[in-house]
Amino acid sequence: MDKLSEIKADIKRGRLRLSSINWLITELESQREINKEIKQKSRYKNYMEMAKENLALEEALKRTRSQRDYYKRKFESVGAAK
Numbered sequence: 001m002d003k004l005s006e007i008k009a010d011i012k013r014g015r016l017r018l019s020s021i022n023w024l025i026t027e028l029e030s031q032r033e034i035n036k037e038i039k040q041k042s043r044y045k046n047y048m049e050m051a052k053e054n055l056a057l058e059e060a061l062k063r064t065r066s067q068r069d070y071y072k073r074k075f076e077s078v079g080a081a082k
Helices: 003-013 018-081
Strands: none
Touching: 003 018
């Protein structure tokens, strides 16, 4: 029987040992730390995804502006040649 099952059985019998309470608190604290790490990783991941998306949008904007300027110069040179 694992520790949690033992504690549940003790609770049903109406008694709880100090060592069991200590184990529960320790386990709860470790689970909180694990949850905190998972949240930090997901926040970082979301931030990185947004940063990558923003970078891709900026690069697309630069290409679009470059194309616009290229065709604008071509149009102006054709207009000036007439």
